[in-house]
Amino acid sequence: MATIGVLLTGGPFQYEHWETAVDIGDAALAKGHKVKYFFYLDGVYNPVSYQTFPDLDVMPKDRVQELVAKGAEIIACGICVNARGLQGGKDYVEGANVGGLPDFAEIVGECDRLVTL
Amino acid sequence: MSNLYLVDQPYGGNGVNLAVQDSDAVVVLIQDGVYLDVSGLSGAGRTVYAVKRDVERRGLESRVPSTVKRIGFDELVDLIEANKVVNFA
Amino acid sequence: MGQKHVLITFNRVPYGSIFYTEGLRAAVGVTSGIDEHTVDLLYLGDGVNFCLKDVDRTDSARYLTTLAAQDVNLKAEKEALQDRNIAESELADDVEVVSRSQALELICKADVTIDF
DSSP states (O other): OOOOEEEEOOTTTTTSSSHHHHHHHHHHHHTTEEEEEEEOOGGGTTTTTTTOOOOSSSSSHHHHHHHTTTTTEEEEHHHHHHTTOOOOGGOOOTTTEEEHHHHHHHHHHHHHHEOOO | OOEEEOOOTTTTTHHHHHHHTTTTTEEEOOOOGGGGHHHHHHHTTTEEEEEEEHHHHTTTTTTTTTTTTEOOHHHHHHHHSSSEEEEEE | OOOOOOEEEEOSSSSSEEEEEEHHHHHHHHHTTTTOEEEEEEEEGGGGGGGGGTTTTTHHHHHHHHHHHHOOOOOOEHHHHTTOOGGGGGGGGGGGEOOHHHHHHHHOSSSSSEEO
């Protein structure tokens, strides 16, 4: 089994990279791989728990939470989080953590493959 | 282990240019990457895949050449596991 | 865990978006962890516009200085420069021009790649 790192810079509700990132993670977890995400730049908007949007039944944050429940590790860049006024990720869904680039460096060290979206 | 180019727009063309020269390249078109002209890749003998859902949603089933193999996320993960990922997405 | 060699490609024009400088911040972050990963910086396509000598580096200088101290320079793809009619004389001093074949060698040498 492999460890797959995913660097996600795409935010929700404007671009759809987050969806590809989540779908890859879902498929990888189902195969028994480890998946570790680092959310960078607008990617840090994905785990915000107060997301609402009339056209979507399942919000990006719901998919993030499902990934966590299936064993994915999720770390968001703290500088990016605070730059966007997300205040240390206080409104993040359970299991989405705030860290920093050293965490990303660690993911780079641990992963067998890195996908960036 | 081949080089697996994950290619999207707007700058996936940079990856395509490299993959054309890379005899060890396999290319996967994701999201808007399915709009890219892959004739150069096919002409150079490269295997090209596209995420099936991304092709279908955009109504490109008849426009993306049949030589481009449609894959789901299950197969994409197998390709990611088996190759070195070269990111252009 | 383990030290890896990371190729970071820059594909977008400088300014208009922050990828050109946030990618450099990530490059510094990647090299400063306990694994001491090493990086190559490769400018491709529209990304080569960052390599022009007169580009304002106010936002990126501190990252470039840190990386330069680790002997990391900027590599710009020759074909991308030619496509944009950019002469080598227009480039900053810390830019090395590499051919597409050399760019490919950088990909082959890298353990992981990151694109900005």
